[in-house]
Amino acid sequence: METECFSPVACETFATLLDDPSPAVRRELLAHFAARAAPARRFLLEVADGRNRALAWHARWFLTELRFADPVSEFRGFIQSLNYELETGAVLLARTVQPEMDVAACTRELDRLAARCRELVAEPATTRERCRILNRVLFHEAGFRGNSEHYTDPLNSFLPAVLERRKGIPISLGIVYLLVAERIGLRLEPVGLPGHFLVGCFEGGPPFFIDAFEQGVFRTAADLLFMLRTQGMEPTATDLAPIPVREVLARCCRNLVGHYAAAGDPMRSDLFARFVAEFDAAYERNQA
Numbered sequence: 469m470e471t472e473c474f475s476p477v478a479c480e481t482f483a484t485l486l487d488d489p490s491p492a493v494r495r496e497l498l499a500h501f502a503a504r505a506a507p508a509r510r511f512l513l514e515v516a517d518g519r520n521r522a523l524a525w526h527a528r529w530f531l532t533e534l535r536f537a538d539p540v541s542e543f544r545g546f547i548q549s550l551n552y553e554l555e556t557g558a559v560l561l562a563r564t565v566q567p568e569m570d571v572a573a574c575t576r577e578l579d580r581l582a583a584r585c586r587e588l589v590a591e592p593a594t595t596r597e598r599c600r601i602l603n604r605v606l607f608h609e610a611g612f613r614g615n616s617e618h619y620t621d622p623l624n625s626f627l628p629a630v631l632e633r634r635k636g637i638p639i640s641l642g643i644v645y646l647l648v649a650e651r652i653g654l655r656l657e658p659v660g661l662p663g664h665f666l667v668g669c670f671e672g673g674p675p676f677f678i679d680a681f682e683q684g685v686f687r688t689a690a691d692l693l694f695m696l697r698t699q700g701m702e703p704t705a706t707d708l709a710p711i712p713v714r715e716v717l718a719r720c721c722r723n724l725v726g727h728y729a730a731a732g733d734p735m736r737s738d739l740f741a742r743f744v745a746e747f748d749a750a751y752e753r754n755q756a
Contacts (some may be wrong), residue, residue, distance in 0.1 A: 474507045475712060482511060482648040501534055509536045521555070525571045528559075532567060538738070539563040540725075547746045550754055552713040554658075555647050558705070562626040564743075565736065569628045577631045578644075581605055582651035595672045596686075598654050602645065603684030610634060614639060614681035620727045622736075625720055639665035639720055641680035657710035660719060661692060662701060668710060675708070718747040 474482065474706045485493055488713075500562050501508035513535040515527035538559075543560045546552075555578075559571055588601045606612045614722045615635040623629040630636040630644060640659060642665045649667075659677060666687070669680040689708055696703040721743040728737035 474504075479511055483515060483523060485531070486515065486523055497530065498533060501530060505534070505536070508534070511742075512536065518550075521553075522575075525559075525575055528563075528571055532563075539567045543743065544746060547750055549713050550714075550750060552717065554643065554713045554716060557644055557713060557717045558627040558647075558720075561717060562582065562628055562741075563702060564739070565622070566626060566628060574628050574631055578651065581610060581648045584609070585648065585652050595654065595669055596688070597677070598652065599649075599656075599678060599684070599686070602649060602652075602654070602737065603678075606645065606648065606680075607663050607683040612636070612644065612680075613683065614638070614641065620730045622724055622727045622733075624732060625724050625727065637665075637723070638679070638681040639716070639723065642667050643716070645678065645680045645684075646697070658713070658716045659708060660711040660715060661707055662696065662703075665716075665719070668708070670710070677708070714747060718744055721747070 469515055471550060471553045483496070485497060488494070493637060501512070509531070510533075512527045513530050516524050518524055519525075524568040527567075539560070543564050546557060559569075559574065562569055563571075584605050587602050588604065590600060593601075611634045612630075613635050615621065615637065617641060618624070619637060623633065624635065625640050627640065627643065630640045645667050645673070646658060649689060655669075655671060655680070657668045657670060659666040664679075664681075669676050669678070675689060677689070679685045692708060693703050696707065721740045725737050725744065728734070728740065734743050
């Protein structure tokens with residue numbers, strides 16, 4: 469009878485092989501995991517939920533290839549975990565609609581963009597100077613831009629599509645900005661301005677804000693408060709404060725509720741509405 473789990477020695481061996489680039493090794497692992505589906509699925513799910521982000525991506529690749537993974541259940545599990553990490557959440561969210569997405573390709577592209585930024589940084593460099601380099605790489609060299617022509621296209625919200633098509637909406641472009649910034653050691657924060665997502669810098673002097681939808685233009689707090697007032701709002705200081713990863717991902721889901729409704733896809737609109745409700749419920753349980 470097949471054992472329920474792989475032995476610790478087997479798990480350690482498989483973990484060292486998950487990121488092996490050899491096609492032959494991958495084929496052998498796929499065959500072995502397929503032959504012992506139950507323990508393989510448990511092992512891969514544990515690695516996918518672990519702290520080693522690189523191995524987690526590879527574990528999810530195997531889960532997808534073997535049809536062991538249910539992307540909707542995976543994202544729901546992520547929501548319930550309360551262990552929110554932006555890149556993981558953005559990938560899992562995209563997989564609910566694009567289960568065949570190439571996770572490794574997303575990671576490689578973000579790594580490539582970060583490597584190019586590091587090439588251009590002349591030390592010592594201020595935070596603002598690093599952000600200018602990020603702007604050069606993302607918006608001028610790589611050609612990322614806001615998709616004003618088809619703003620409500622749901623693909624604007626999914627990380628792999630944004631990386632491939634080089635266009636998105638404020639929050640998805642902001643996520644790309646944050647993920648590349650993190651790779652080069654630049655500490656930036658998501659800012660959920662009413663109606664417009666921004667990236668904020670709160671270190672090394674007065675805060676400033678980056679509008680990824682507008683080619684990375686820098687804005688001051690006064691600029692943003694004035695903008696909100698011209699839109700008939702009465703802004704508060706909290707409007708410019710950083711928001712948690714949970715709220716970033718929930719906001720992506722809220723956008724997709726409306727965008728799928730506009731696209732005439734009520735089933736997916738309802739799916740993302742349920743995700744929003746689950747984020748809210750998980751947060752409320754954690755506060756109780």
